[in-house]
Amino acid sequence: MAARTSPSTLRQAPKPAAATLNKHQQKTQAMKLRLLKAARRIFTRDGFEAARIDDIAAAAGHTRGAFYAHFKTKEDLFLALIEQETAAHMDDIRAKMHACTTEQEQVDMLRKYYSARLADRAFSILLIEFKLYALRHPRLRAHLADAHRQIRDVLKLGVEGLLPAQFQVRSESRELKRVALESLLTGLILENTYDPKRISERQVESVLGQMFDMVQDLSAS
Amino acid sequence: MAARTSPSTLRQAPKPAAATLNKHQQKTQAMKLRLLKAARRIFTRDGFEAARIDDIAAAAGHTRGAFYAHFKTKEDLFLALIEQETAAHMDDIRAKMHACTTEQEQVDMLRKYYSARLADRAFSILLIEFKLYALRHPRLRAHLADAHRQIRDVLKLGVEGLLPAQFQVRSESRELKRVALESLLTGLILENTYDPKRISERQVESVLGQMFDMVQDLSAS
Amino acid sequence: MAARTSPSTLRQAPKPAAATLNKHQQKTQAMKLRLLKAARRIFTRDGFEAARIDDIAAAAGHTRGAFYAHFKTKEDLFLALIEQETAAHMDDIRAKMHACTTEQEQVDMLRKYYSARLADRAFSILLIEFKLYALRHPRLRAHLADAHRQIRDVLKLGVEGLLPAQFQVRSESRELKRVALESLLTGLILENTYDPKRISERQVESVLGQMFDMVQDLSAS
Amino acid sequence: MAARTSPSTLRQAPKPAAATLNKHQQKTQAMKLRLLKAARRIFTRDGFEAARIDDIAAAAGHTRGAFYAHFKTKEDLFLALIEQETAAHMDDIRAKMHACTTEQEQVDMLRKYYSARLADRAFSILLIEFKLYALRHPRLRAHLADAHRQIRDVLKLGVEGLLPAQFQVRSESRELKRVALESLLTGLILENTYDPKRISERQVESVLGQMFDMVQDLSAS
DNA sequence: AATGAATGAGTATTCATTCAT
DNA sequence: TATGAATGAATACTCATTCAT
Numbered sequence: 001m002a003a004r005t006s007p008s009t010l011r012q013a014p015k016p017a018a019a020t021l022n023k024h025q026q027k028t029q030a031m032k033l034r035l036l037k038a039a040r041r042i043f044t045r046d047g048f049e050a051a052r053i054d055d056i057a058a059a060a061g062h063t064r065g066a067f068y069a070h071f072k073t074k075e076d077l078f079l080a081l082i083e084q085e086t087a088a089h090m091d092d093i094r095a096k097m098h099a100c101t102t103e104q105e106q107v108d109m110l111r112k113y114y115s116a117r118l119a120d121r122a123f124s125i126l127l128i129e130f131k132l133y134a135l136r137h138p139r140l141r142a143h144l145a146d147a148h149r150q151i152r153d154v155l156k157l158g159v160e161g162l163l164p165a166q167f168q169v170r171s172e173s174r175e176l177k178r179v180a181l182e183s184l185l186t187g188l189i190l191e192n193t194y195d196p197k198r199i200s201e202r203q204v205e206s207v208l209g210q211m212f213d214m215v216q217d218l219s220a221s
Numbered sequence: 222m223a224a225r226t227s228p229s230t231l232r233q234a235p236k237p238a239a240a241t242l243n244k245h246q247q248k249t250q251a252m253k254l255r256l257l258k259a260a261r262r263i264f265t266r267d268g269f270e271a272a273r274i275d276d277i278a279a280a281a282g283h284t285r286g287a288f289y290a291h292f293k294t295k296e297d298l299f300l301a302l303i304e305q306e307t308a309a310h311m312d313d314i315r316a317k318m319h320a321c322t323t324e325q326e327q328v329d330m331l332r333k334y335y336s337a338r339l340a341d342r343a344f345s346i347l348l349i350e351f352k353l354y355a356l357r358h359p360r361l362r363a364h365l366a367d368a369h370r371q372i373r374d375v376l377k378l379g380v381e382g383l384l385p386a387q388f389q390v391r392s393e394s395r396e397l398k399r400v401a402l403e404s405l406l407t408g409l410i411l412e413n414t415y416d417p418k419r420i421s422e423r424q425v426e427s428v429l430g431q432m433f434d435m436v437q438d439l440s441a442s
Numbered sequence: 443m444a445a446r447t448s449p450s451t452l453r454q455a456p457k458p459a460a461a462t463l464n465k466h467q468q469k470t471q472a473m474k475l476r477l478l479k480a481a482r483r484i485f486t487r488d489g490f491e492a493a494r495i496d497d498i499a500a501a502a503g504h505t506r507g508a509f510y511a512h513f514k515t516k517e518d519l520f521l522a523l524i525e526q527e528t529a530a531h532m533d534d535i536r537a538k539m540h541a542c543t544t545e546q547e548q549v550d551m552l553r554k555y556y557s558a559r560l561a562d563r564a565f566s567i568l569l570i571e572f573k574l575y576a577l578r579h580p581r582l583r584a585h586l587a588d589a590h591r592q593i594r595d596v597l598k599l600g601v602e603g604l605l606p607a608q609f610q611v612r613s614e615s616r617e618l619k620r621v622a623l624e625s626l627l628t629g630l631i632l633e634n635t636y637d638p639k640r641i642s643e644r645q646v647e648s649v650l651g652q653m654f655d656m657v658q659d660l661s662a663s
Numbered sequence: 664m665a666a667r668t669s670p671s672t673l674r675q676a677p678k679p680a681a682a683t684l685n686k687h688q689q690k691t692q693a694m695k696l697r698l699l700k701a702a703r704r705i706f707t708r709d710g711f712e713a714a715r716i717d718d719i720a721a722a723a724g725h726t727r728g729a730f731y732a733h734f735k736t737k738e739d740l741f742l743a744l745i746e747q748e749t750a751a752h753m754d755d756i757r758a759k760m761h762a763c764t765t766e767q768e769q770v771d772m773l774r775k776y777y778s779a780r781l782a783d784r785a786f787s788i789l790l791i792e793f794k795l796y797a798l799r800h801p802r803l804r805a806h807l808a809d810a811h812r813q814i815r816d817v818l819k820l821g822v823e824g825l826l827p828a829q830f831q832v833r834s835e836s837r838e839l840k841r842v843a844l845e846s847l848l849t850g851l852i853l854e855n856t857y858d859p860k861r862i863s864e865r866q867v868e869s870v871l872g873q874m875f876d877m878v879q880d881l882s883a884s
Numbered sequence: 885a886a887t888g889a890a891t892g893a894g895t896a897t898t899c900a901t902t903c904a905t
Numbered sequence: 906t907a908t909g910a911a912t913g914a915a916t917a918c919t920c921a922t923t924c925a926t
Contacts, residue, residue: 591860625854630846635794636808
């Protein structure tokens with residue numbers, strides 16, 4: 001019956017959760033993770049639209065039916081994947097933040113983070129494709145964007161307060177800067193992947209780094 | 222029939238071209254243009270994959286058959302359209318540059334140009350889709366990127382020397398700045414269209430404007 | 443498990459039956475009845491093909507597994523339901539017959555019975571669907587028709603002798619009249635449900651009533 | 664593009680119609696008829712729901728695509744088939760009417776007509792199934808019933824005035840009698856096909872004949 | 885050049901049924 | 906007996922492309 005994957009599914013109350021899982025639930029959880037792993041592989045390889053459920057299920061060592069026992073639709077799976085990825089990113093940032101002692105270290109860490117996403121361009125491109133898909137399906141767009149935003153919001157809470165001063169300004173302004181950097185990153189990755197001769201990976205990194213430094217001067221409008 | 226539209230098809234030696242065309246050729250050329258115009262409308266409305274040949278042909282006042290008499294495939298039409306549009310954009314910039322008398326006017330013109338593209342977001346999105354399509358079809362990617370670059374290069378020659386001082390630095394640096402701004406624009410348009418609640422059109426314009434001003438400080442790497 | 447439900451399953455030797463049932467068997471029997479009740483609701487609501495096992499099981503307060511512990515297949519359940527209902531109808535008539543004291547009362551009762559079936563059109567339609575299903579599955583048809591007829595025959599015995607004079611003629615003739623009226627009812631219900639504009643419920647009742655009165659003149663052929 | 668088959672498609676203005684058809688149109692018409700013939704065979708063999716478009720197309724010597732060039736959907740095809748059959752029946756009645764000299768002959772002819780439909784029970788059963796299908800798809804029901812009614816109405820016009828006196832009463836009453844007889848026929852055919860032991864074909868014919876005679880006394884309600 | 889009939893590839897999803905617990 | 910994860914069969918319809926005129 002594939003319970004609708006809510007943003008919190010994978011991040012339930014930490015205490016009882018993992019501990020309380022009986023054998024059955026553990027198996028279910030494992031299967032879900034296997035499917036997500038397979039989905040990431042197939043989605044990044046073929047793109048969201050071209051990816052076939054059968055391929056994903058097979059990549060997870062099962063058949064179609066198993067997939068539908070865990071996810072309602074292909075979109076649902078994609079959202080779950082985004083959530084997982086976003087959560088992993090957030091956890092990563094959080095961990096690294098804790099390891100920083102000075103504010104400068106934190107700034108450097110964040111710059112590195114954006115640069116690092118270049119290494120995972122396949123996922124960034126997948127995200128672009130998904131947004132395009134949403135745009136072309138108006139009835140879904142609002143719903144998907146909401147779900148997407150919700151995922152970000154829920155996970156962001158855990159990072160709050162850990163960011164260095166210049167990212168602490170008004171929340172609104174902070175978010176705007178983040179969007180600007182992410183959009184730039186998105187655009188650069190697309191261009192670099194489409195035509196590496198026009199802009200190389202090194203150049204993308206350079207532009208991104210400089211923009212990262214400039215962004216502090218951006219004023220919310 | 223339907224010769225594969227090469228990048229130069231629409232931009233042949235200007236002088237003999239129109240003159241030498243007999244009535245038959247003129248008719249053919251007119252039909253082709255009508256199809257391209259229709260294609261622009263349908264492609265931006267529905268996207269590449271969802272756009273139907275029938276709709277495009279109908280929008281041009283004909284049926285399928287007419288389409289196939291002028292273009293080999295849907296992809297071929299898509300490519301021709303992108304090429305035509307890219308060329309048109311470049312021509313547009315060149316023309317406006319010529320109309321500028323002071324350096325400040327030129328800077329203002331360029332800022333306006335970027336802002337203006339916000340108004341034609343449908344085409345920007347189609348361009349994203351085009352690049353994504355190219356990425357998912359490796360055999361085409363290199364070819365398309367080359368053709369695309371070639372168009373830009375040919376047309377850029379006419380713009381050279383017209384740009385204001387701060388855009389004149391090393392050509393390489395100038396091109397990098399342009400790519401950075403375009404990428405930012407692309408990313409922002411995508412995000413704004415996908416989720417206007419995350420970043421509004423006004424905010425996109427603001428961010429873009431500020432980046433436009435800052436970009437002079439970008440150093441080529 | 444789940445023994446194929448034979449026509450006699452629910453009508454075993456009355457005496458030892460209920461008495462001999464131990465707690466376990468009683469529970470089982472109760473569950474079975476709950477499932478049949480749920481099945482009636484779902485089948486009449488959705489039709490045989492569209493009805494989902496999950497819905498039926500859920501309507502009975504359980505899950506799939508419980509269903510398969512009691513019935514071999516969906517078809518098996520369908521058959522059991524038809525059998526139960528047919529038996530119930532016959533029992534109903536018999537009981538009401540007993541309650542009649544004059545011949546006129548009996549005739550009125552019968553007329554009411556036919557009218558009443560209009561109120562339960564959902565079941566009449568399900569019965570049509572059942573017969574159609576049987577027709578499309580030749581291997582089942584003969585078996586089902588036999589079982590169906592057997593039920594009628596067994597239960598009819600109890601009604602014999604209770605019918606008013608004009609229904610007493612030769613049993614063969616009586617049965618023919620009954621079939622004619624039932625067939626007319628079936629056809630009218632189907633048409634009225636399909637297109638109430640062609641024949642309204644009031645008209646159905648009127649036609650049925652007149653035919654009921656005329657039927658005495660029907661001669662067995 | 665499969666023009667929506669309107670009730671008049673097959674019965675256009677008689678004079679210019681057949682004559683004006685050019686080779687192309689004649690071919691198209693022939694293909695359509697071939698598909699209808701195939702549809703009748705497959706539909707009556709497998710039933711409406713179970714019949715596969717591919718099978719129908721194949722039976723007509725073509726592939727799916729050819730089918731969709733002539734009919735919008737399976738339902739559309741079915742409606743076209745009903746129209747064709749109804750038209751054929753009407754034509755048949757009309758012709759036979761003309762051949763009658765006395766009123767009594769006409770009544771006998773009509774009685775024979777109803778009896779004759781017994782020979783085409785497969786089609787009657789198909790009609791039952793289709794109505795059931797419509798019932799189970801509420802969003803379609805009204806539309807289908809309307810289309811169905813429209814077909815009957817259009818074709819009925821041609822028979823008007825030809826019917827014997829007792830069928831001439833008020834049109835409303837006449838229609839009700841017709842529905843009653845048809846419903847009875849439907850119900851009897853279903854029962855006879857489901858269980859020939861309960862009511863034989865001979866008995867169906869007998870019952871039908873007697874009802875036919877009685878029907879004159881039916882009063883519209 | 886243009887028409888339009890014909891081809892045929894391509895797939896997410898539902899659900900009855902089974903099976904391990 | 907009951908659960909629920911997993912299996913796998915089954916199918917109408919769209920539309921780019923081709924081809925006979």
